Amino acid sequence: MHKVNKLLLATCLTASPIITHSSAQIDELLNEYQQLGATTFSSESGKTFWSHTFNSPRAPVTRACSSCHTSNLIDSGKHVRTNKAIEPLAQSVNPQRFSDTKKIRKWLKRNCKWTLGRECTAQEKGDILTYLKDL
Numbered sequence: 407m408h409k410v411n412k413l414l415l416a417t418c419l420t421a422s423p424i425i426t427h428s429s430a431q432i433d434e435l436l437n438e439y440q441q442l443g444a445t446t447f448s449s450e451s452g453k454t455f456w457s458h459t460f461n462s463p464r465a466p467v468t469r470a471c472s473s474c475h476t477s478n479l480i481d482s483g484k485h486v487r488t489n490k491a492i493e494p495l496a497q498s499v500n501p502q503r504f505s506d507t508k509k510i511r512k513w514l515k516r517n518c519k520w521t522l523g524r525e526c527t528a529q530e531k532g533d534i535l536t537y538l539k540d541l
């Protein structure tokens with residue numbers, strides 16, 4: 407192979423983007439939840455939690471994380487009250503996801519309160535983020 411071609415090939419290979427779905431921000435939060443007493447996180451538990459329906463005295467009476475985000479996280483969601491579109495949560499189709507710890511914290515707090523009527527525990531949040539980060 408010609409020297410220039412080889413060089414070009416090497417450059418292309420090094421420059422090709424490596425697609426990983428990790429999030430340093432999620433890892434930071436998982437660490438924090440473990441400091442707070444959570445044990446090993448399970449993606450399976452996170453997945454089950456995601457579609458679990460909670461009862462609310464207010465409308466809509468049954469609420470789940472999937473009410474707005476759907477169960478298929480590569481799809482766009484829709485806010486169950488306002489009908490506003492919500493971009494997909496999966497990083498594989500939406501690389502902007504989970505890039506800001508402040509945003510993750512804010513929405514977990516707000517959405518847990520809305521869905522469960524209370525804040526999620528460190529264990530619940532860890533399981534959810536473990537499930538979400540690999541999608």
Ligand code: HEC
Pocket residue numbers: 469470471472473474475485486487492493502503504505506509510513514517518520521522534
């Ligand atoms: C009533 C509608 C609604 C429900 C129910 C809901 N969410 Fe959300 N969620 C939103 C909206 C709106 C946003 C902010 C807009 C965005 O990020 O697209 C959001 C954002 C998030 C984010 C931030 C993602 C990021 O990029 O940082 C996380 C994490 C999240 N939700 C998790 C959950 C979990 C866990 C539940 C269930 C406990 C849940 N959501 C239930 C509407 C909802």
